[in-house]
């Protein structure tokens with residue numbers, strides 16, 4: 001069954017992106033504009049003793065922390081992230097100052113002539129070193145009645161999983177420009193969250209809100225990498241524009257972007273499962289450790305989502321979770337599609353496979369025995385309030401992929417793996433209710449057109465089109481009567497950041513509801529109406545106890561991957577990929593397919609090849625010729641489907657989708673590799689080199 | 701910044717420039733541009749840049765009874781489209797970059813760039829390719845095996861350019877080029893193995909084994925070849941430790957961002973063994 005709204009339409013940004021006429025920030029002319037370049041720390045941890053700057057030619061400027069009128073911080077969740085290092089540097093690549101001027105060659109020369117003297121300290125570079133000090137973030141929660149003394153006598157199985165950094169590798173690097181027209185500062189660029197940048201500007205400049213305007217330019221991908229980080233460029237360019245009196249543009253080159261912007265958090269997860277005498281899984285414990293990098297950034301929210309996701313899709317109660325994050329002298333880690341989910345699901349799903357193999361049962365049978373149902377408790381003792389169609393999801397997956405036959409009759413050097421997973425849609429905890437309070441507007445004009453005003457950004461995922469589709473369908477007008485432009489804080493209310501798989505489900509829903517009002521007043525020639533997100537009244541959240549509904553709703557998925565293994569080269573070849581999701585009603589089947597294919601390939605990159613390491617605090621893979629992401633030749637066509645299970649609180653029944661498609665594929669891949677090779681894999685990425693080492697170790 | 705740019709009208713014009721000025725040659729630019737481009741979009745050359753790809757005397761492929769000669773600025777895709785170029789060479793060239801890279805990139809560029817991971821090199825070494833270098837003083841021939849002596853370093857003189865590559869025609873019964881990259885397309889080799897040989901009366905004959913991306917330069921292992929010739933594949937496989945020793949001491953695999961030495965060596969050995977085993981089925 002499908003809904004009419006799922007029929008694909010031509011994307012609003014299709015032509016300009018296909019014919020190349022779209023202009024990204026780097027393509028834009030800035031009359032009288034200057035370029036800005038960041039001078040960065042060469043030490044992982046040091047005191048700045050002295051800065052010697054060259055004498056500047058006319059028209060050149062240096063911007064430092066002294067030029068910040070108000071707070072020298074990037075406000076994310078905690079205010080520990082400086083705009084410019086002042087007395088100390090905390091990672092290699094930390095911004096110290098900007099050199100600004102008309103000629104980029106000259107800027108480079110001036111950079112070379114700027115001398116920073118440091119007194120280095122001993123840096124903390126690895127999690128192991130960091131763990132000798134207390135964590136900077138800590139949380140724990142218990143679901144059910146977790147009693148150590150009764151559990152102590154039980155049989156248990158404990159193992160540890162490790163995952164590394166992942167780079168978002170958006171096509172367009174970080175880029176921003178600022179224009180100061182006193183008293184108004186205007187910032188334009190590549191971004192996911194215009195209002196985050198506005199907050200950052202207000203915090204740094206102490207301008208009154210009406211004098212700060214942030215505009216999204218066409219954005220070539222974000223994947224979380226343009227959630228928090230663009231605030232840095234936003235403030236940098238604004239400070240430069242204010243000081244110089246010229247428009248200022250800042251474009252990161254690929255190596256700068258790879259080396260110093262936020263990545264997916266490296267993670268270590270210890271899981272312990274307790275068994276009763278009948279080999280039932282009766283309790284579980286998780287211990288989670290994250291590497292934050294030098295500053296907190298979004299780490300506490302990632303830590304929460306990771307911790308709340310660690311129950312997987314299984315009702316194994318009691319569950320006790322403790323999680324900690326440590327600072328290291330490396331670039332701050334941040335948001336990346338999945339936001340802790342990929343780490344959690346790699347661990348929990350691999351752990352389920354290892355348990356199945358210990359117990360000698362089929363991995364799917366083991367899973368089926370513990371699936372959560374509607375009405376069950378979530379990890380944080382909230383409730384799965386809506387129909388949970390996991391049995392149907394599993395059945396669809398089984399028939400589509402023939403998983404059981406592949407598993408039972410796997411030939412030598414072939415393997416198949418399955419994963420089941422969920423993703424909480426929307427902000428964690430009571431974020432939607434207390435932090436965001438999302439607001440949207442609809443303006444109706446004389447000619448019968450309607451304009452959407454929301455700060456949600458188009459980052460390639462198609463939100464301009466999906467939101468327009470929702471409004472067109474709700475108003476029963478053709479989609480070409482809906483106007484939807486890239487947002488700005490000057491023209492659009494704050495509908496929240498474009499993150500957390502929330503745009504379609506939450507922003508789409510406010511718009512959908514608001515359409516009712518527009519319809520009623522349709523005969524009025526011209527008007528504008530606004531509405532705020534109505535947090536479902538039966539949800540509750542206690543942020544000190546971490547109890548309640550951590551998310552307004554959940555989306556579900558199942559993946560199966562089939563591989564062959566080449567024992568001569570240790571290479572893995574992916575033969576088949578199947579994916580089934582419950583995302584409620586797909587708002588556009590083609591864009592949904594785009595999210596599925598892209599998320600899976602990005603997740604397989606994480607699983608199999610993407611590797612980033614630091615030595616002495618310096619990133620090694622700082623180019624796309626050494627940080628390897630997949631290409632179209634690497635994986636076969638993905639066979640995917642969605643269940644029919646409209647979500648009654650979503651627009652036309654839609655749930656969140658964007659991140660779900662990435663979170664579950666790594667464990668399915670790992671399981672397939674394990675069957676094909678006969679070794680246990682507890683760490684990502686599973687490169688041929690790692691496989692070779694594991695095979696030699698485990699065959700000993 | 702490009703100091704100066706000189707667009708030669710003919711090969712002789714180019715040679716004269718080379719004899720008089722400090723020149724940096726550019727063919728397809730697919731190595732050079734990537735290496736020298738700055739965040740500013742500028743390229744830092746301290747010499748005069750001179751393009752070659754448009755010169756007819758440096759393009760094309762000619763053949764005679766015993767050999768094929770590929771002129772240096774011939775694009776990789778042109779080579780793939782030419783009927784006289786031996787299949788084993790084509791297989792290696794086909795593994796380079798992507799369609800667009802092979803349209804721009806040239807064989808001369810792949811050789812003169814002298815990367816340990818230059819994918820045409822193991823096959824050309826296996827074929828005993830001869831290079832013709834030219835300057836105003838005339839031509840000289842150099843064996844490819846003697847030409848590249850360190851990563852990125854060749855024995856070309858500043859007044860010379862690479863004119864052409866001559867590949868003898870070989871008869872063969874078995875050949876294989878195995879390239880291992882970090883992904884399936886547009887990948888830089890982390891190791892490659894090229895093998896070619898004949899079977900005479902059931903015995904291995906005139907076998908050539910060469911390796912790329914393992915050590916500082918692509919290398920042919922002639923003592924292993926000599927050991928194998930006039931033996932059956934099974935006899936070679938029975939004495940595999942001798943081959944292993946010889947390869948281990950000569951390949952000198954490295955640890956780097958793409959792979960590690962242990963992986964490189966073991967997989968190179970595995971691939972070699974697999975290639976030798978293919979001589980048993982005849």
Ligand SMILES: Cc1cc2nc3c(=O)[nH]c(=O)nc-3n(C[C@H](O)[C@H](O)[C@H](O)COP(=O)(O)OP(=O)(O)OC[C@H]3O[C@@H](n4cnc5c(N)ncnc54)[C@H](O)[C@@H]3O)c2cc1C
Nearest residue numbers: 727728729730731732796797805806809810812818819862
């Ligand atoms: C995305 C990408 C993928 C790639 N993948 C591969 C791959 O898979 N395998 C591989 O081997 N390479 C690969 N390369 C590298 C490159 O494409 C090849 O080495 C190509 O053959 C170089 O040829 P070119 O004509 O572009 O060389 P150029 O960049 O023009 O020149 C390379 C060097 O050779 C010198 N030179 C060129 N012609 C002459 C001449 N006639 N006489 C003297 N000196 C000369 C130049 O001065 C320069 O130092 C890749 C490059 C890119 C950008």
